[in-house]
Amino acid sequence: MTTIFDDIESEVQSYARAFPVIFERAKGSYLYDTDGKAYLDFLAGAGTLNYxxxxxxxxxALLEYIQNDGITHGLDMHTKAKQEFLENLNNYIFKPRSLEYVVQFTGPTGTNAVEAAMKIARNVTGRHNIVAFTNGFHGVSLGSMAATGNSHHRDAAGIPLSGVTHVPYAGYMGEELDTIKLLENMLEDSSSGLDTPAAIMLETIQGEGGLNTASNEWLQAVEKLCRKHDILLIVDDIQAGCGRSGKFFSFEESGIKPDLVTMSKSLSGYGLPFAVTLIKPEYDTWKPGEHNGTFRGNNHAFVTAAAALKAFWSDDKFEKELKAKIDHLSMRLRKIAGGYEKNLIKSKGRGFMQGLECRDGELAGKICRYAFDKGLVIETSGADSQVVKCLCPLSISLDELNKGLDILEEAVHKTLAKELSAAS
Structure with missing residues (x-):
C-alpha cells in the first residue's frame, strides 16, 4: 500500500528511510508514532532539540507571545522579542565569558550563517581562499558545500566547487603527523600551491564527519597560526554549540576566541529555524542590506531562544547536571565497546556528541535498525556512515539515558554476535 509520501514527496528524503513510521507527537526525550508507540529520541532533530x-x-513563553499577537515576521526591524534575545545573549553568554561579538541575523539555517561568515572574511581580508578540513560539514548551499568534505553532498552541486582548500583535520593521519605544522609549512612556502586564505574554518567536534574531535592544544595552535598570518578564524558551532559539548560554546575549554562563530540548530531551543553569525566588532564591515534574507526575523525563535538562555544558562546548574550525564554517557559507551576488538567497534567523541565507531557502515546500520525496532531513534555519521551517534537531548533524565543506552547495548551485542558467529 502506497502512502502520500510515496506518491508525491521527493526521493531526496533521508531520515524517513531509516525510521519508516509516521510520527505524530513528541514530548521531552520521546517521539510517538500514530499507533502510540514511544521511541526514545537519540537524534533530537540532528542536534536541534537540545532541551x-x-x-x-x-x-x-511562545504560547503567551502568540496569544498576545506578538510579531511573527520582522525582517531586520527592531522588535521587543529581538531585544530580549540580544539582552539575554549578552548578559548570560557573552559577558560571563568575556566575549565581544556583534550578532548578524542571517537566513534561518546553518548554511546561511556559514555563507555569511565566509563572505565577510573574504570582504575584510580581500582574499578569496578559505581553508577547511577533511571530514568537515558546513552545509549544502554552494559556498558552504565547497567547504564540506563529503563527496555525497559535493557531487550533487552539478558545478565545480571552488574557493576552498581542504587540509587534514586533527588526527586525520594518526598521531605521528602534526597537521597544523603541515599547514604552517604550506602557508610559509610560496611554492606549496596554497593561496593565503581569508579564513580557516573548523568544527571543534565534527558531528556529521564522524565525531572526530580536536584537542585544546590543536585548536590553540590553529588560533596562533591565524594570528601570525593575519587570517580570520571561523568556528562552526552549529551542531556542537548551545551546550552540546558540555559548555555553551564548544571552543570554551580551549580558551580560543574565534573571529567569527556560526550558530543555528538548538539556538532557538524549540526547533524553530534560527541562525546567526557572531562577528568581532572590528570585522563588522557590512553595508546596510549587503547580506540579507527574508526570514532573518523569525520572532517566534527569538522568544524561545531568549527563554532558553534564561532558563538554562543564567547560572551553572544546568551545566553541572550536564557534565554528570556526559561522564555517565562516556562510561557506558566505553563499557559497551570494551568487550570487542577496537577494529570492530570503539567509543569516540566528546560531550553529548559521542558514539560508537564500527568496522564499517553496514555494521553501524544494522545496529541502528535493531535499536529502532526496540524503540530507539539513533542515526549514523562519518564518511562511510560507520559511526553510531548518540545525539540525545541535553535535558534527558539519567533514567531515560540509561534506557536508551540499554537498547543500544543490546543492539550492539545482538548484532555483533551474529557477525562473529557468521565469521567463525
Missing part, C-alpha cells in the same frame, strides 16, 4: 521536544518553559 527536548516541547519544553514546557519554552512552550509557555
Amino acid at each position: 527536548g521536544h516541547n519544553n514546557d518553559i519554552l512552550k509557555a
Whole structure:
C-alpha cells in the first residue's frame, strides 16, 4: 500500500528511510508514532532539540507571545522579542565569558550563517581562499558545500566547487603527523600551491564527519597560526554549540576566541529555524542590506531562544547536571565497546556528541535498525556512515539515558554476535 509520501514527496528524503513510521507527537526525550508507540529520541532533530521536544518553559513563553499577537515576521526591524534575545545573549553568554561579538541575523539555517561568515572574511581580508578540513560539514548551499568534505553532498552541486582548500583535520593521519605544522609549512612556502586564505574554518567536534574531535592544544595552535598570518578564524558551532559539548560554546575549554562563530540548530531551543553569525566588532564591515534574507526575523525563535538562555544558562546548574550525564554517557559507551576488538567497534567523541565507531557502515546500520525496532531513534555519521551517534537531548533524565543506552547495548551485542558467529 502506497502512502502520500510515496506518491508525491521527493526521493531526496533521508531520515524517513531509516525510521519508516509516521510520527505524530513528541514530548521531552520521546517521539510517538500514530499507533502510540514511544521511541526514545537519540537524534533530537540532528542536534536541534537540545532541551527536548516541547519544553514546557519554552512552550509557555511562545504560547503567551502568540496569544498576545506578538510579531511573527520582522525582517531586520527592531522588535521587543529581538531585544530580549540580544539582552539575554549578552548578559548570560557573552559577558560571563568575556566575549565581544556583534550578532548578524542571517537566513534561518546553518548554511546561511556559514555563507555569511565566509563572505565577510573574504570582504575584510580581500582574499578569496578559505581553508577547511577533511571530514568537515558546513552545509549544502554552494559556498558552504565547497567547504564540506563529503563527496555525497559535493557531487550533487552539478558545478565545480571552488574557493576552498581542504587540509587534514586533527588526527586525520594518526598521531605521528602534526597537521597544523603541515599547514604552517604550506602557508610559509610560496611554492606549496596554497593561496593565503581569508579564513580557516573548523568544527571543534565534527558531528556529521564522524565525531572526530580536536584537542585544546590543536585548536590553540590553529588560533596562533591565524594570528601570525593575519587570517580570520571561523568556528562552526552549529551542531556542537548551545551546550552540546558540555559548555555553551564548544571552543570554551580551549580558551580560543574565534573571529567569527556560526550558530543555528538548538539556538532557538524549540526547533524553530534560527541562525546567526557572531562577528568581532572590528570585522563588522557590512553595508546596510549587503547580506540579507527574508526570514532573518523569525520572532517566534527569538522568544524561545531568549527563554532558553534564561532558563538554562543564567547560572551553572544546568551545566553541572550536564557534565554528570556526559561522564555517565562516556562510561557506558566505553563499557559497551570494551568487550570487542577496537577494529570492530570503539567509543569516540566528546560531550553529548559521542558514539560508537564500527568496522564499517553496514555494521553501524544494522545496529541502528535493531535499536529502532526496540524503540530507539539513533542515526549514523562519518564518511562511510560507520559511526553510531548518540545525539540525545541535553535535558534527558539519567533514567531515560540509561534506557536508551540499554537498547543500544543490546543492539550492539545482538548484532555483533551474529557477525562473529557468521565469521567463525
